[in-house]
Amino acid sequence: MILVLAESALELVPKEIWNHPAVLADARRRGKRPGEILLDRVRHHPAMRLLADAKRRGRPDIVHQVLLAFQYSLLAKRGLGKAYIHTRDDYVIAVSPEARVPKNYNNFVALIEQLFALGKVPPKGEPLMELYRKDLATLLQELGGVWAVFHESGARKPLSQMGSELLKSVVVVGGFPHGDFQNKWVVEKAAVVYSLGEESLDAAQVICKAVTAAEVAAGLL
């Protein structure tokens, strides 16, 4: 199973708000420059009112939750899963199946900041995460051009019937807190559109269910 978390709400603090007091105070406290820290709704809320599309930005916690759910699963431990994080401004983070993502949120944020600074982490040796500039269409093309997507418009189907397909699919899940994909073609051109339950679920919840179904299909559970 290849997971693509798409349009994730993960980015460095954008230039427009580098001089906002909430950003400056946070950067100073952490001994970094404003452009070196991740945008975070909890810390930069007052500054974010100045940003376009603010509701869908500044949520590194979503990416963290998703990676914890994915990387520590049996699926990943058995080498049957690989995750790519695509961000709203078209960066892609390729995550090694061996990467033990920091469980502590603040350590995770620091690691991603290092990744944006250096292009890979750790800086030496086999990288556990690598950062590229790449749009979603190119990423999905490189992964074979065929994908499934979780979206509320999808047909509901028992979870137990999704597992074996998910296990061998490129699976796209939205990494944003509200609204819909801006790349509408992700849903329109998907080979399969899955839906879970009757209400929208967090990305991490969707991934927990999808991974569990794939693990059952792989005979791991």
Place this chain on the structure above:
Amino acid sequence: MILVLAESALELVPKEIWNHPAVLADARRRGKRPGEILLDRVRHHPAMRLLADAKRRGRPDIVHQVLLAFQYSLLAKRGLGKAYIHTRDDYVIAVSPEARVPKNYNNFVALIEQLFALGKVPPKGEPLMELYRKDLATLLQELGGVWAVFHESGARKPLSQMGSELLKSVVVVGGFPHGDFQNKWVVEKAAVVYSLGEESLDAAQVICKAVTAAEVAAGLL
């Protein structure tokens, strides 16, 4: 499904290390007294060398992960789940099924610190979390005296065959990072002992699987 996260690695900074520089610096930064902040391995690592059983302490992130996995599930949203957090020094946090646990780790930590200070949160109105002094035996007795437990000594059984039992059970999962239950009777006296996969999994992973199985059994997935 009633979840009991047992012997969780959640506590206020203990008196022995109130005067350690790592603790003092963190407390000062947060404008609190050392005895008012949660012990956290990431922040208090140098001080924790002075503590007994340190390996199993100072991991509020485990409780956070578990509550995110549980409270935002379809099971909880449909009122079919309730969580209790039992801590290693015999506090119990009763979590309302309606509680929307903060997704940001730092906000979660601040909320739990408020809970230890006030005994409930929010301080006024219907509490979303309440804190009691209560040992694990008393808690399980009050919940009916019959429970299932996840433990590596358990018999493996396909996940799909656990769901309907889990849905109506009191389910105990360890909330500590290493080792085994100190209350050994939790496993010995359990009505059922479940095991998942062939290696030990994080508490949040176990709960994701157990909740998913129960949701399937309830017809939600």
